[in-house]
Amino acid sequence: xxxxxxxxxxxxxxxxxxxxxxxxxxQALEGASPDSVSLDRAHAGVEALKLLAExxxxxxxxxxxxxxxxxxxxxxxxxxxxxxxxxxxxxxxxALIDKNGPRLxxxxxxxxxxALKGMxxxxxxxRPAEALQVFEKVAEQQRRFGEPDEIVRxxxxxxxxxxxxxxxxxxxxxxxxxSDSTPPLPPGRRRPNEPKQVGLTRARYYLAELD
Numbered sequence: 001x002x003x004x005x006x007x008x009x010x011x012x013x014x015x016x017x018x019x020x021x022x023x024x025x026x027q028a029l030e031g032a033s034p035d036s037v038s039l040d041r042a043h044a045g046v047e048a049l050k051l052l053a054e055x056x057x058x059x060x061x062x063x064x065x066x067x068x069x070x071x072x073x074x075x076x077x078x079x080x081x082x083x084x085x086x087x088x089x090x091x092x093x094x095a096l097i098d099k100n101g102p103r104l105x106x107x108x109x110x111x112x113x114x115a116l117k118g119m120x121x122x123x124x125x126x127r128p129a130e131a132l133q134v135f136e137k138v139a140e141q142q143r144r145f146g147e148p149d150e151i152v153r154x155x156x157x158x159x160x161x162x163x164x165x166x167x168x169x170x171x172x173x174x175x176x177x178x179s180d181s182t183p184p185l186p187p188g189r190r191r192p193n194e195p196k197q198v199g200l201t202r203a204r205y206y207l208a209e210l211d
Contacts, residue, residue: 004044008051017059018052025049025065029072039076046072053100063109066100069093070116074124090124093117107145114138118155128162135159150176150199157206170210176203 007024014020028045049069053062070093077089097117104110115138121131135156142149153176160169180200 004048007048011051011055018056018061018065021048021052021055022061022065022068025052025068025072029068029075039079042072042076045069046076050096053103057103058105060105062100063104063106063113066097066104066113067116070096070113070120074120077124087125090120093120094125107141108147111138111141111147115152115155118152122155122159122162126162128159132156132159132163148194148196148199150196151202152199154199154202154206157203161206161210166210170207173203173207173210176200177207180204 003024007020010020011018025045025048028041028048046069049065049072052059052065056062059065073089073093073096077086077093080086080089094117097113101110101113101117104113114134118131118134118138121127121134135152139149139152139156142152153172157169157172160166160172177200182197182200
């Protein structure tokens with residue numbers, strides 16, 4: 001807490017966009033995992049990142065701060081033995097995205113944090129119907145801006161799988177797999193690590209799980 005107080009004071013005096021708070025939060029959460037996360041340190045990091053958005057609402061750093069803070073809350077939640085405490089932390093992550101996401105200046109940044117919200121709803125809170133609505137909006141925005149939406153479409157299919165609509169999930173994944181025009185690669189070579197290719201690879205993976 002002393003370190004958090006010190007960085008808050010440094011932020012007051014800096015007159016910048018919140019770089020001190022972002023660096024502190026990033027370092028506090030670096031490497032956070034169920035095995036390595038220090039709860040006091042992680043909580044301090046999340047508080048610094050949340051403070052950045054409050055003190056510097058127009059900062060270009062808010063997109064990364066919001067994403068890191070939400071991921072930090074999820075990391076803390078996953079090591080909680082109490083189910084209710086875990087749920088509250090996950091709900092806090094979702095609420096943080098809802099609060100800061102619409103204020104982010106670049107649509108791509110808004111899409112990133114909304115996709116993160118969808119993942120929290122799907123994988124951690126077990127609310128696939130709500131997650132599906134989030135992913136549908138993200139995919140619509142991506143198509144509007146001419147961005148690849150394959151990864152989000154896979155998440156939509158996963159939501160339908162979780163809801164028990166296996167036929168719709170299979171149809172969506174099959175359509176994606178059939179749209180893949182990339183020729184087979186020689187042994188030992190990997191597909192480019194691009195959003196479209198990553199999405200198509202995941203589509204084939206989840207399609208295989210349905211077989």
